[in-house]
Amino acid sequence: MNFYLHDRLKKYFPVPGAEFDQIMTLAGERFRHQEGRxxxxxxxxxxxYFIKQHRGVGWKEIVKNLLQLRLPVLSAKNEWASLNRLQALGIAVPPVVAFGKRGLNPARLKSFILMEELAPVVSLETLCKNWxxxxxxxxxxxxxxxxxxxxxxxxxQNGINHRDFYICHFLLDTYHGLVDLTAKKLKLYLIDLHRAQMRRSIPERWVIKDLxxxxFSSKDCGLTQRDLYRFMRVYQDRPLREIIQSEKTFWQKVKKRGEQLYRDHTG
Known part of the structure; x- marks a missing residue:
């Protein structure tokens, strides 16, 4: 069994050896319930706090994902590892205060991840909807x-792809308000990393999927072509002229995939 509990929370689970079961029975306001999570x-x-409790996805879900060439999410361990990795890279993520995983059967793994609620924040999807x-x-x-x-x-650059890389998963810290926000005060959290993949380098198709x-998710925000060019320049950390000359095909693939996602979403 893997288990971690922050010292300041230990007083809420005082029975030695039973902390895992106590945390798995925690109940509150439900936000999402799917695929055993x-x-x-x-x-x-x-x-x-927010808690994600995994109770096993079952062999049917595992086989379905594998037949679709998708890696199934079996436990909270993937999100635990991803959050730690991003934090080490200097990316703001929800602070993890507890994590546990128990079992050997991949279809029946029990696990959880407990994170501090981020507040005050606003998602970029909400922030940008009237732009x-x-x-x-x-x-x-x-x-x-x-x-x-x-x-x-x-x-x-560090071999991580999110797999659900939408603007709703970026949360802007609004502690300092929005009126006088400066680059020094700007803080964006990245959330929902349960499907993230980590490897030495990312195949191009997964980079394209993320971008x-x-x-797709920012298409209704009223972004201009200049905004898109600015994103490309910062993302590739190169002069825009070089990007347009050497990476034109890559960005055409990104746009084509994004347009298809938008059409699928809007019907």
Whole structure:
């Protein structure tokens, strides 16, 4: 069994050796329940946390994923490892205060990951939904585009692809408000890493999938061609002229995949 519990939470689970079972029975406000995974908001000592409890996906789900050439998510261990890796790379993620995994049968693994709730925050999906009719200040939009591009570059340069790389999974820290936000105060959290993959280098198709997800999910935000060029320049950390000359085919693939995702989503 793998188990970690932050010292400050140990007082809430005082029975030695039974902490795993106690945490697996925690219940609160339900947010998502699918594929053997339940996500809830709970309270401990007046503080709010999110917990993801995995109770086994079953062999049927595993076989279905493998036949679709997809790696099934069997436990919370993948998210635990991904969050630790991103934190080491300097990317803001939800602080993990507990993690556990028990069992050998891959179809019946029991696991959990407990994270502090991020607040106050707003998702980029919510923040940007009215930008087409009410454009934000230029400097603010530029900072956000460049920061998302920087995070994407760090992920991909270090062999990590998110697999659900949409703007709803970027949360902007609003502690300092939005009116006088500067680059020094800008803090974007990346969440929902349970399907992330880590390897020495990422096959191009997975890089394209991640970037296409960003393109698709930001398509209704009123971004201009200049905004897209700015993203490309920061993401590849090269002059735009060089990118257009040498990477044109790559970015055409990203756009084509993103447009298809948008058509599939909007019907």
């Amino acid at each position: 339940l996500t809830q908001r709970i309270m401990l000592g007046g503080k709010s 087409r009719s009410v454009p934000p200040p230029f400097a603010f939009k530029r900072m956000l585009v460049e920061e998302v591009a920087r995070i994407a570059r760090i992920l991909h 296409a997800g960003l393109y």
